[in-house]
Amino acid sequence: MSRTFRIAPSILSANFAKLGQEVTDVIASGADIIHFDVMDNHYVPNLTIGPLVCESLRPVTDAIIDVHLMVKPVDRIIPDFAKAGANIITFHPEASEHIDRSLALIRDSGCKAGLVFNPATPLNYLDHVMDKLDMILLMSVNPGFGGQKFIPETLNKIRAVRERIDASGRDIWLEVDGGVKTDNIAEVARAGADVFVAGSAVFGAGRDSDAHHYDSIVAALRAELAKVA
Numbered sequence: 373m374s375r376t377f378r379i380a381p382s383i384l385s386a387n388f389a390k391l392g393q394e395v396t397d398v399i400a401s402g403a404d405i406i407h408f409d410v411m412d413n414h415y416v417p418n419l420t421i422g423p424l425v426c427e428s429l430r431p432v433t434d435a436i437i438d439v440h441l442m443v444k445p446v447d448r449i450i451p452d453f454a455k456a457g458a459n460i461i462t463f464h465p466e467a468s469e470h471i472d473r474s475l476a477l478i479r480d481s482g483c484k485a486g487l488v489f490n491p492a493t494p495l496n497y498l499d500h501v502m503d504k505l506d507m508i509l510l511m512s513v514n515p516g517f518g519g520q521k522f523i524p525e526t527l528n529k530i531r532a533v534r535e536r537i538d539a540s541g542r543d544i545w546l547e548v549d550g551g552v553k554t555d556n557i558a559e560v561a562r563a564g565a566d567v568f569v570a571g572s573a574v575f576g577a578g579r580d581s582d583a584h585h586y587d588s589i590v591a592a593l594r595a596e597l598a599k600v601a
C-alpha cells in the first residue's frame with residue numbers, strides 16, 4: 373500500500389504583500405496544506421502573524437490550515453485560532469503549563485491537535501498523550517526563522533517517532549519542518565514522515581511563467597516523493 377504524502381508550504385517565506393494570492397497559487401500548483409507559522413518574539417526571537425491573518429485567509433482557500441504555534445503561553449490564543457478557521461493547531465509542549473489541557477482545548481474547539489518537538493526536545497512528552505494526538509511535528513531546524521539548514525541528526529528522531537506512531541495503531545500524521553528541499557525530501561519520507569513543510573524551497577523558487585506560479589517546484593517535490601511511495 374502506498375503512503376499518502378502531503379506537501380505543506382510555509383507561508384512564512386511567501387510575499388506578505390499579497391498573501392491571499394500566494395495561498396491560492398501554491399494550492400493551485402498542487403500543494404495540500406497551508407503551514408501557518410505563529411511567532412511571538414518571546415518563545416522564539418521573531419514576530420509573525422496571528423488569528424486575524426488566519427481569518428482573512430480562510431475564505432481564500434478550502435485547504436487545511438495547519439497552525440504551528442511558537443508562542444508562550446499557548447492556551448489563551450487557541451480559541452482565537454479555532455474561531456479564525458484553523459484546522460490543525462500544534463504547540464511546543466515546553467511552552468504549555470498543562471499539555472493535556474492545551475490538547476483538550478484544541479480538540480474541544482473542533483480542531484485537530486498536535487505537539488511540536490525541537491531538535492533537542494525529548495520525546496518523552498509523548499508518553500501519556502498519544503491517544504490525544506492527530507499530528508506530531510518534528511522540527512528539523514531550531515524554530516524562529518525560515519531558510520535554515522536541515523539538521524541531519526533529526527532523521528533518527530523521525531524514525532523513532534514513526535515507530536511510536538506505528539506501535540500506537542493510531543492515524544497520527546508525522547510532519548517534518550525546517551530545511552526540507554528537493555534534495556532531502558525523499559530521505560525524510562524514508563525515515564517516516566508523511567507531511568512535509570517547505571517554506572523557502574517553495575516560495576523562494578523562481579516563479580513559473582504560467583498561471584500557477586509554483587507548479588515546477590511542487591511537481592519536483594512530488595517526483596522525489598514518488599520514488600519512496
Ligand code: DX5
Pocket residue numbers: 382384385407409440513514515516517518519520549550551552569570571572573
Ligand atoms: C521555522 C518554521 C518553519 C519554516 C520552514 O521556525 O516553523 O515552518 O518556515 O522554512 P524552511 O522550509 O525555509 O526551512
Ligand code: ZN
Pocket residue numbers: 382407408409440549569
Ligand atoms: Zn513551522
